Amino acid sequence: xxxxxxxxxxxxxxxxxxxxxxxxxxxxxxxxxxxxxxxxxxxxxxxxxxxxxxxxxxxxxxxxxxxxxxxxxxxxxxxxxxxxxxxxxxxxxxxxxxxxxxxxxxxxxxxxxxxxxxxxxxxxxxxxxxxxxxxxxxxxxxxxxxxxxxxxxxxxxxxxxxxxxxxxxxxxxxxxxxxxxxxxxxxxxxxxxxxxxxxxxxxxxxxxxxxxxxxxxxxxxxxxxxxxxxxxxxxxxxxxxxxxxxxxxxxxxxxxxxxxx
Numbered sequence: 001x002x003x004x005x006x007x008x009x010x011x012x013x014x015x016x017x018x019x020x021x022x023x024x025x026x027x028x029x030x031x032x033x034x035x036x037x038x039x040x041x042x043x044x045x046x047x048x049x050x051x052x053x054x055x056x057x058x059x060x061x062x063x064x065x066x067x068x069x070x071x072x073x074x075x076x077x078x079x080x081x082x083x084x085x086x087x088x089x090x091x092x093x094x095x096x097x098x099x100x101x102x103x104x105x106x107x108x109x110x111x112x113x114x115x116x117x118x119x120x121x122x123x124x125x126x127x128x129x130x131x132x133x134x135x136x137x138x139x140x141x142x143x144x145x146x147x148x149x150x151x152x153x154x155x156x157x158x159x160x161x162x163x164x165x166x167x168x169x170x171x172x173x174x175x176x177x178x179x180x181x182x183x184x185x186x187x188x189x190x191x192x193x194x195x196x197x198x199x200x201x202x203x204x205x206x207x208x209x210x211x212x213x214x215x216x217x218x219x220x221x222x223x224x225x226x227x228x229x230x231x232x233x234x235x236x237x238x239x240x241x242x243x244x245x246x247x248x249x250x251x252x253x254x255x256x257x258x259x260x261x
Contacts (some may be wrong), residue, residue, distance in 0.1 A: 003064060006061075006065045006107065007224060008065055008069070009022075009068075009069045009217055009219070010023075010071065011071045012070075017040040035059070039051075049094075052200075065245075067101035068102060070102075101228055105239050106240075112145065114144070114151055115183045115185055115210075117233070118212075121183060124147065124180075125148060128177055130183070131145065132182060134185075139160040139161060141161075142157075144156050144158060144176075151238055182205070186209065
């Protein structure tokens with residue numbers, strides 16, 4: 001086995017100052033660690049990338065790192081697309097210079113992949129699966145994926161709806177998705193609500209996924225291994241765009257409009 005067995009996931013949290021969650025997974029020992037540090041890209045400009053990479057070097061032995069997954073939403077830390085893209089390119093160069101596989105993904109991609117993989121959900125080519133999540137405010141949201149070419153691809157986002165538990169409500173929420181199966185992400189504090197939802201979706205063979213937070217680093221590593229071509233994963237969920245962008249009306253304006261691509 002290669003001496004490079006570490007996978008790093010860097011998740012930029014939308015906080016002020018910016019908290020960066022630093023997760024590692026060791027392929028050989030099957031051990032994962034998680035820590036965090038504060039780093040504000042805007043404050044450290046224009047040398048932010050170099051200082052950021054120095055932070056990484058101080059935490060991990062790069063000679064043992066196989067891949068790094070970067071997860072951040074551009075508009076939180078950059079004033080325009082050019083700056084964001086420039087930072088991504090520097091992250092890519094940093095990885096390539098150190099013999100590390102560079103990867104950019106989103107937390108939602110890994111969470112949905114975890115739901116599919118932990119439940120071993122399989123459908124026929126062209127069939128769909130809806131991955132649903134209960135929110136603390138009493139609403140439910142979801143993502144529908146479609147089986148295609150040996151993996152899963154994004155199909156559509158299911159907008160938040162208040163719970164109702166009727167067939168009419170179900171049809172309105174699911175829309176044209178028509179899933180063959182439904183997966184519920186864990187997190188519902190009220191087991192009674194979850195049981196009622198399972199009854200509403202009984203025709204879609206509902207199951208409950210593993211809590212992604214527990215093994216997030218491992219699922220991130222598995223996702224990257226598939227992309228690298230080192231592991232064939234039938235539950236792979238193709239990295240997808242969130243299909244949204246931000247229009248900033250003036251520099252520093254955080255009241256800009258959101259749009260759909």
